[in-house]
Amino acid sequence: MxxxxxIAIAEPFNRLNDAYFKSVMASSERKHITIxxxxxxxxxxxxxxxxxxxDVEFLDREAVSVWEGAKVPRFDVFLRAIxxxxxxxxxxxxxxxxxxxxxxxxxxxxxxxxxxxxxQSRRGLDYEDFEPIVFVGLLNFRLDDRAENQxxxxxxxxVLNNATHECSIGLMELHMTELSLLRQKWRKFKxxxxxxxxxxxxxxxxxxxxxMGNTVVQEIAERNPVVAELLDYEQRFRMxxxxxxxxxxxxxxxxxxxxxxxYEREEGRIEVAHNLRVKGIMxxxxIAxxxxxxxxxxxxx
Numbered sequence: 608m609x610x611x612x613x614i615a616i617a618e619p620f621n622r623l624n625d626a627y628f629k630s631v632m633a634s635s636e637r638k639h640i641t642i643x644x645x646x647x648x649x650x651x652x653x654x655x656x657x658x659x660x661x662d663v664e665f666l667d668r669e670a671v672s673v674w675e676g677a678k679v680p681r682f683d684v685f686l687r688a689i690x691x692x693x694x695x696x697x698x699x700x701x702x703x704x705x706x707x708x709x710x711x712x713x714x715x716x717x718x719x720x721x722x723x724x725x726x727q728s729r730r731g732l733d734y735e736d737f738e739p740i741v742f743v744g745l746l747n748f749r750l751d752d753r754a755e756n757q758x759x760x761x762x763x764x765x766v767l768n769n770a771t772h773e774c775s776i777g778l779m780e781l782h783m784t785e786l787s788l789l790r791q792k793w794r795k796f797k798x799x800x801x802x803x804x805x806x807x808x809x810x811x812x813x814x815x816x817x818x819m820g821n822t823v824v825q826e827i828a829e830r831n832p833v834v835a836e837l838l839d840y841e842q843r844f845r846m847x848x849x850x851x852x853x854x855x856x857x858x859x860x861x862x863x864x865x866x867x868x869x870y871e872r873e874e875g876r877i878e879v880a881h882n883l884r885v886k887g888i889m890x891x892x893x894i895a896x897x898x899x900x901x902x903x904x905x906x907x908x
Contacts, residue, residue: 619817620845622810623706623747623786625683625860626853627844631837632702633684638663643833644807645688645700648743648782651804652763661691666699680719688741699723700741708748713764713783716742720779742781745811749785760788760808786812793823806831810838880905 622628632641642660649657668682684702701719705712720740727737765780767773786808792798793814800806806827809815815823819838828835844850880898884891884905895902 619813620819620841621706621817621858622813622841623704623745624854624857625704626850626857627841628704628811629683630844630850630853631840633665633668635665637840638665640833640836641684641686641702642688643803644702645741645743647802647804647807647833648741651761651802652782658695659691660688662689663687663700664689680715680722682719685723687738696738698739698741699727700743702743702745704745704747706747710750712744712746713750713781716744716781716783720781724779737778739777740779742779744781744783745808746783746785746787747812748787750783760785760792784808786814790814800827803831803833806834810834876900877904877908880908884908 620627631637632644634641641663645660645663646657649660664687666685666687668685682701683704684700686700688698688700690697701716701723703716703719709715720742724737724740762783763780764783765774766776766778768775789798789805789808789812793809800809809827810824813821815821819842824834824838828838844854876898877900880894880900884894891902891905895905898905
């Protein structure tokens with residue numbers, strides 16, 4: 608009988624898996640990949656050039672609440688980005704992965720960013736010394752119910768002057784990537800990556816397939832050394848029993864989370880149907896359509 612690790616090696620590999628992603632992006636040993644990732648994000652946004660990040664300092668992912676009794680976030684990757692030009696102020700950066708659909712992710716990302724902007728007061732800094740916040744979200748789902756032909760897989764959110772549309776407060780920016788839309792764009796239009804950031808998103812998003820033999824990512828690796836190194840590390844990761852055990856545990860936790868989420872949704876649909884049936888203002892067929900459950904279930908309530 609094959610072990611869980613052997614089964615996982617043979618199956619399509621989830622590059623957004625919590626254990627794998629953190630081993631790549633939150634590792635001092637591979638911080639050059641994290642630096643290249645952040646520089647690729649900035650270059651994708653600022654076509655006129657962006658100061659180069661030269662180093663990163665990984666920070667505690669277990670946050671301390673700013674206010675007593677407030678919600679305490681736990682981060683995937685949290686760091687301070689230091690620029691090659693040491694005269695430029697550093698930036699605090701979050702890189703967060705959300706593999707399961709979360710309709711409140713935008714609010715969560717904003718909360719994380721605000722939490723750590725305000726949290727700088729704990730270090731005794733004056734306002735003038737507060738470091739800007741950069742939040743990068745890798746989402747394996749769609750943020751909202753836009754038209755099916757919507758292909759804007761990347762969006763930047765920041766505070767703008769309403770009259771001039773200029774960024775008047777450059778203290779916080781949220782970069783949201785919807786990888787399901789990127790895959791859709793590739794399938795429909797054979798969209799080719801035009802920036803290093805897109806090439807990295809093709810890798811993490813499994814565009815063209817999640818196997819290492821995926822020709823799309825292999826072709827990118829031939830011209831992008833960071834993607835080539837990621838593929839090489841992925842192969843070594845998949846051959847390491849201890850790392851694969853951590854991978855399998857993270858996948859199981861993710862599956863359990865989805866199962867519990869679906870159970871809660873089903874319970875909610877049944878409760879809605881029960882309340883509507885008690886009110887007696889709709890037929891069983893209408894209730895079933897509204898609640899999204901079989902009419903037989905409604906009749907049994």
